[in-house]
Amino acid sequence: MSTSTTHARGVLRRGAVALVAALALVTAACSSGVSPSSTAPASPARTLVIGATAEPTSLDPTADAAAAGSQALLYNVYETLVKVDAQGQLRPLLAQAWDVSSDGLTYTFQLNPLAKFSDGSQVTADAVARNIARIKQEPVAAKLKTAMAVVDSTKVIDTDTLSVTLSRPSVNWLYEMASTAGIVMNPAGFATATTATAGSGPLTVTGWTPGDSIVLSKSPGYWGTPVRFDEVTFRYFKDPNAMNASMLSDQLDIISNLQAPESLAQFSDPSRFSVVEGTTNGEVVMGINNGGAPTDPSVPAGTGNPALADVRVRKAITMAIDKQALVNTTWGGHGKVIGSMSVPTDPYFEDLSGLYPYNPTEAKRLLAESGHSRLTLRLKPAALPYATKAAQFIAAQLQDVGITVQVEELQFPARWRETVYDRADYDLTIVAHVEARDLNTFANPNYYWRYHNPDFDALVTKADAGTVSDYASGMKQAARLLADDAAAVWLYVLPNIVVTKPGITGVPRDAQSLSFDVTTIARA
Amino acid sequence: MLRGLLLRLGILLASLAAASLVIFWITQALPGDVARVMLGDGASPAQLAAKRAELGTDRPFFVQYGAWVAGLLHADFGTSWYSTLPVTSLIAPRAAVTAWLVGGGLTVAVAVAVPLGAVAALRRRRLTGFVVSAGAQVGMAIPAFWAGILLSMLFAVQLRWLPANGYVPPGRDLLGWAQHLVLPVIALGLVQAAVLIRYVRSSFLDVLGEDYYRTARSIGWTRGAALWRHGLRNAALSLVTVIGLQVSALIVGAIVIERVFVLPGIGSLLLDSVSQFDLAIVRGVVMILATVVLVVNGLVDMAYVVIDPRLRHQERA
Numbered sequence: 001m002s003t004s005t006t007h008a009r010g011v012l013r014r015g016a017v018a019l020v021a022a023l024a025l026v027t028a029a030c031s032s033g034v035s036p037s038s039t040a041p042a043s044p045a046r047t048l049v050i051g052a053t054a055e056p057t058s059l060d061p062t063a064d065a066a067a068a069g070s071q072a073l074l075y076n077v078y079e080t081l082v083k084v085d086a087q088g089q090l091r092p093l094l095a096q097a098w099d100v101s102s103d104g105l106t107y108t109f110q111l112n113p114l115a116k117f118s119d120g121s122q123v124t125a126d127a128v129a130r131n132i133a134r135i136k137q138e139p140v141a142a143k144l145k146t147a148m149a150v151v152d153s154t155k156v157i158d159t160d161t162l163s164v165t166l167s168r169p170s171v172n173w174l175y176e177m178a179s180t181a182g183i184v185m186n187p188a189g190f191a192t193a194t195t196a197t198a199g200s201g202p203l204t205v206t207g208w209t210p211g212d213s214i215v216l217s218k219s220p221g222y223w224g225t226p227v228r229f230d231e232v233t234f235r236y237f238k239d240p241n242a243m244n245a246s247m248l249s250d251q252l253d254i255i256s257n258l259q260a261p262e263s264l265a266q267f268s269d270p271s272r273f274s275v276v277e278g279t280t281n282g283e284v285v286m287g288i289n290n291g292g293a294p295t296d297p298s299v300p301a302g303t304g305n306p307a308l309a310d311v312r313v314r315k316a317i318t319m320a321i322d323k324q325a326l327v328n329t330t331w332g333g334h335g336k337v338i339g340s341m342s343v344p345t346d347p348y349f350e351d352l353s354g355l356y357p358y359n360p361t362e363a364k365r366l367l368a369e370s371g372h373s374r375l376t377l378r379l380k381p382a383a384l385p386y387a388t389k390a391a392q393f394i395a396a397q398l399q400d401v402g403i404t405v406q407v408e409e410l411q412f413p414a415r416w417r418e419t420v421y422d423r424a425d426y427d428l429t430i431v432a433h434v435e436a437r438d439l440n441t442f443a444n445p446n447y448y449w450r451y452h453n454p455d456f457d458a459l460v461t462k463a464d465a466g467t468v469s470d471y472a473s474g475m476k477q478a479a480r481l482l483a484d485d486a487a488a489v490w491l492y493v494l495p496n497i498v499v500t501k502p503g504i505t506g507v508p509r510d511a512q513s514l515s516f517d518v519t520t521i522a523r524a
Numbered sequence: 525m526l527r528g529l530l531l532r533l534g535i536l537l538a539s540l541a542a543a544s545l546v547i548f549w550i551t552q553a554l555p556g557d558v559a560r561v562m563l564g565d566g567a568s569p570a571q572l573a574a575k576r577a578e579l580g581t582d583r584p585f586f587v588q589y590g591a592w593v594a595g596l597l598h599a600d601f602g603t604s605w606y607s608t609l610p611v612t613s614l615i616a617p618r619a620a621v622t623a624w625l626v627g628g629g630l631t632v633a634v635a636v637a638v639p640l641g642a643v644a645a646l647r648r649r650r651l652t653g654f655v656v657s658a659g660a661q662v663g664m665a666i667p668a669f670w671a672g673i674l675l676s677m678l679f680a681v682q683l684r685w686l687p688a689n690g691y692v693p694p695g696r697d698l699l700g701w702a703q704h705l706v707l708p709v710i711a712l713g714l715v716q717a718a719v720l721i722r723y724v725r726s727s728f729l730d731v732l733g734e735d736y737y738r739t740a741r742s743i744g745w746t747r748g749a750a751l752w753r754h755g756l757r758n759a760a761l762s763l764v765t766v767i768g769l770q771v772s773a774l775i776v777g778a779i780v781i782e783r784v785f786v787l788p789g790i791g792s793l794l795l796d797s798v799s800q801f802d803l804a805i806v807r808g809v810v811m812i813l814a815t816v817v818l819v820v821n822g823l824v825d826m827a828y829v830v831i832d833p834r835l836r837h838q839e840r841a
Binding site for chain 1: 557560563567568569571575578604606607608609614617618673676677680681684686687688689690691693783784785786787788789792793795796799800801802
């Protein structure tokens with residue numbers, strides 16, 4: 001009997017211990033508490049919920065090398081002097097007009113005198129100048145610094161007039177000023193930019209739950225045309241199927257870009273969904289290690305197969321791949337096949353996909369001619385769905401022309417960046433290049449392409465220094481030269497597949513900028 | 525007894541210290557350069573060197589480790605390398621989400637497993653007992669993420685009764701919070717229940733063979749009453765141990781379930797930080813998870829010393 005009593009008491013105590021352990025976690029929940037994202041939910045007609053994939057790690061878009069913050073914040077919360085519209089044209093935003101001097105070196109911007117930051121203070125020429133200085137001097141993403149490097153000096157002429165002098169003429173600079181590098185923040189908010197936004201846009205960030213969502217609310221004193229929603233939520237998904245399920249269960253109004261095109265059939269009911277398919281700036285590229293020596297002594301020489309320095313081998317690889325079949329097999333047939341580092345929305349686009357058409361016989365002949373009929377190459381795709389699927393397809397096709405392919409998937413971004421981008425330790429790789437107008441990466445001998453062609457560099461430099469139309473024709477020549485040289489295998493452009501609930505209008509067909517611009521969107 | 529408790533406390537502290545060293549060492553040894561990841565494409569070597577100095581990643585290993593441990597003792601997990609926010613402020617709200625999920629999953633698992641396990645034991649030679657046992661076997665074979673996807677497909681996409689995924693903090697919308705947690709908690713709890721049913725069944729079977737149970741039956745108690753009065757309490761002894769150990773399995777399951785249901789918990793934070801190479805967060809999260817598991821196991825160990833006289837005697841011997 002005594003044993004039994006001890007047992008019973010023991011049971012209770014042990015039960016209590018387990019209960020305490022379990023409740024410790026639960027009570028931790030109560031005490032730490034999640035900060036409420038916003039106050040009472042607004043009525044459904046005045047809210048918009050957008051599903052997105054690339055979640056920012058900070059509310060400061062300029063701190064983020066991956067440009068994820070710009071999708072939700074650019075144009076919606078932060079504004080720029082000029083913006084890229086749905087047709088890819090530059091339009092006035094904070095600057096109502098601008099002049100370029102005849103030598104192409106000095107830009108004079110007339111700011112809109114009405115423009116105000118969300119705290120009510122005016123967007124002055126001095127504030128813009130301080131933002132340019134911030135990008136040049138403070139620790140922000142390196143590619144923004146590169147974009148701003150061409151700026152020599154700024155001069156505040158009066159409250160609404162700013163002149164910017166460049167060290168060399170650059171057409172591309174103004175275009176960069178329409179993107180993340182050109183964001184004009186309230187200088188009073190510089191110090192706290194990672195956790196609180198200080199923009200001049202029609203919306204302000206009122207809730208941020210990392211790992212889940214960013215909530216934007218209408219800015220009451222906005223200086224321009226207000227948006228049509230009281231509250232806009234960007235919800236972030238790592239898994240495309242989860243995003244689809246959320247849309248199918250009516251939790252989302254918009255899928256900003258469908259990540260699994262083969263799942264498009266789920267949205268075929270026109271009474272519940274409408275689908276818009278356009279194009280993006282993202283070229284899916286099979287990069288080739290061209291074997292050129294970097295000019296920067298601190299950049300590693302790279303380890304690639306020397307056979308790839310032979311243009312015949314590169315052409316053979318291009319001709320061994322049936323790009324349309326690849327798109328059909330790996331990306332549900334969505335995405336336009338391309339032949340150079342340019343997308344249809346570029347002002348200098350030319351369809352070069354037919355330059356080296358699929359022809360395995362010719363590919364074999366070129367390989368034999370170059371003396372590389374038995375070649376073994378290391379293909380190191382980023383471990384992302386589109387890239388790994390394409391890698392399998394390509395490995396099989398290259399096998400058919402006598403090239404043995406060893407596929408090694410690299411976790412993205414850290415592993416890929418370290419192996420391919422930093423050390424150029426690869427023969428072939430696959431990743432999408434999502435930045436706009438990124439043809440000029442081939443003019444950088446330190447870039448992981450390890451491509452060096454003085455003729456190409458001269459074309460790019462000359463194009464950037466000319467007028468807007470010179471720029472287009474010059475870059476077109478450069479793109480063609482690159483394609484002739486088979487400096488990489490350009491596979492296809494990632495499609496921009498937007499799924500919306502019926503009645504939602506004004507969603508741009510093509511993703512022309514990094515922003516998912518909600519200022520044009522309305523709900524019937 | 526005090527000596528036994530102190531010994532186990534010592535073991536717990538030593539385990540925590542060893543865990544911290546291993547965690548720090550492994551994250552340190554990973555390939556990749558955080559300065560490069562943070563600055564992005566086109567950073568110059570000078571910028572990279574400056575960033576490394578700012579982050580302190582160029583200092584000797586034990587200096588970095590010492591600074592980290594000193595911070596841990598003040599609940600300061602350092603600064604996120606990527607977002608420059610304090611890691612503690614990133615972990616705290618997410619730990620809450622995971623806690624709700626694990627707590628709910630544990631509750632569901634126990635609430636389902638105890639009655640069903642009892643049925644499986646009592647009716648082990650009948651069809652119902654067989655069905656429960658077979659069901660538990662099948663349940664164990666179903667991965668939690670698959671259960672999650674199926675539940676989401678059925679109740680959210682087809683029937684549209686519940687949200688497919690996402691999270692609302694309870695302070696903002698209590699009903700929405702509950703609706704968002706129902707499916708993940710069930711997905712996590714049911715799979716754990718399947719594991720627990722087997723333990724409950726065998727514990728009850730042991731009880732059924734005991735003298736006190738036979739005695740209770742022989743003086744006219746019904747099977748149910750005898751099992752309730754004597755069986756449950758005795759079987760609970762081993763169950764509490766198993767449940768304590770299951771906490772770690774639940775946390776692992778929660779990481780997967782958080783991904784399926786897009787819950788901003790500690791598991792999704794861990795996965796995101798790994799892919800961003802934010803080792804400051806990875807270290808913090810792994811250390812917290814290791815601490816929870818070690819502390820729960822340590823408490824179970826210590827409870828034995830307090831409760832079980834035989835263990836006390838062993839200590840003296």
